[in-house]
Amino acid sequence: MLIKQLYTNCLSEAAYYIESNGEAAIIDPLRDIEEYIALAAERNTSIKYIFETHFHADFVSGHIDLAKATGAPIVYGPNTLTEFPIHLASDGEEFRIGALMLKVLHTPGHTLESSCYLLHDANGSPYALFTGDTLFVGDVGRPDLSSGNMGKEELASLLYDSLQQKIVPLPDDVIIYPAHGPGSSCGKNLGAETSSTVGEQKKTNYALQPQSKEEFISAVTEGLVDPPQYFPINARINKEGYESIDNVMTKGMNALDIDSFKELTSKDALILDTRNAATFTQGFIPGSVSIGLEGRFAEWAGSLLPFDQPIVLVTEKDQEKESLVRLARVGFDKVQGFLQGGFEAWQQAGEPVDLIIDVEADELAMDIPFDEKLVVVDVRREAEFGDGHVTDAVNIPLSELTDVARMAQLDDDHNFYLHCGSGYRSVIALSLLKRQGIHNVRNIAGGWDAIKEQKGIKTTKESSVLN
DSSP: OEEEEEEEGGGTEEEEEEEETTEEEEESOBSOOHHHHHHHHHTTOEEEEEEOSSOOSSSOBSHHHHHHHHOOOEEEOTTOOOSSOOEEOOTTOEEEETTEEEEEEEOTTSBTTOEEEEEEOTTSOEEEEEEETTEETTEEOOSSSBOTTOOHHHHHHHHHHHIIIIITTSOTTOEEEESBOTTOTTSSSOOSOSOEEHHHHHHHOGGGSSOOHHHHHHHHHTTOOOOOTTHHHHHHHHHHOOOOHHHHHHHHOOEEOHHHHHHHHHTTOEEEEOSOHHHHHTOBOTTOEEOOTTSSHHHHHHHHSOTTSOEEEEOSTTOHHHHHHHHHTTTOOOEEEEETTHHHHHHHTTOOOBOOEEEOHHHHHHHTTTOTTEEEEEOSOHHHHHTSEETTOEEOOGGGTTOHHHHTTOOTTSEEEEEOSSSHHHHHHHHHHHHTTOOOEEEETTHHHHHTTOTTSOEEOOHHHHO
């Protein structure tokens, strides 16, 4: 028996490869399926099944392309309606993988079709539970993402029943393998680990503590922030189907000379620059949006970029394919190509360039008393802001910087000094402001991490946000 967790950090997503006696199953594959096919070929194994725990909202699954490549059926649990062929499993249905058996446990609550898969070893004993977004380490799936006609309280009620009836009775030594780890927006506050056991979660997970259904509903629905804007789009794609990733990659791996690049941008193609944030500030093509590959790239791309607009890329050398793959993972299929030679070729050709001025925290401390038009804009999440921020700073979370009403708060007569936690999000925010014609901006290098260590800057906390 082999169980391999295939974890993707920038999405906090875990797919799984299960193998026994020359047969394999994949659970919750990403859209780029090469790794699964290569692993099976390397081990001289055939992929027999593709199991989906639910309609994912935070990434596009590789289920359809993987099924076409391998001939394996796509298995979903009860209450699943798709626009492509699947095996609709019943609650309790069993699937053989070599000497192993995988049993479907229908666990509605995160979504109506959500199901877990209980793996029995060669002796027939329960060994591991692949929980999807039903149960995480330290948390459970949020009940407000894909409810159909049901409210979050109704789904939370179903989730309570699913946990109590299907998961809590399992032996304590059953290993828990969830679909996500820390940083995922599919839960409220996932733990640091990407696996656990049923027994450990009974001890430590707030959602599995002895409590009434009403107490549980209150606990799991309390404090939910708005999910990323692309979640409904990805859930729909996973339900309806998508263009083959091979076609998407062929279109996107189109090397564009400067004239071709300029022609596409003149026709409303968006310029996405995936270079490191610190590199971007030193020089970029005017109008570019910066989302560096070093951060939670796919999540921010999905949250901030339009899905119906063509995209052209500016990347580091040899990062064109990586940029395309990560965009495809969250449903971007309209990339028209990349600038051949990158920003250096643009600069050497004498084309116009823009830049963002970085200032250190000690410079901010010196500027605040003498610049009456200086406004500190904090683009961290509200909870981060509440836990400590520059006194009199304006909080506009990065996810809201495409909102016209929020942008209207920024009077372009001011001098804006932006920061986030460490510098990644603030550069994204600054590129968005620059693109909208606001150029009197500065980036506070090191973000809040640097600011809070600077004694010359007054800071405060917002207890109303924290409570």
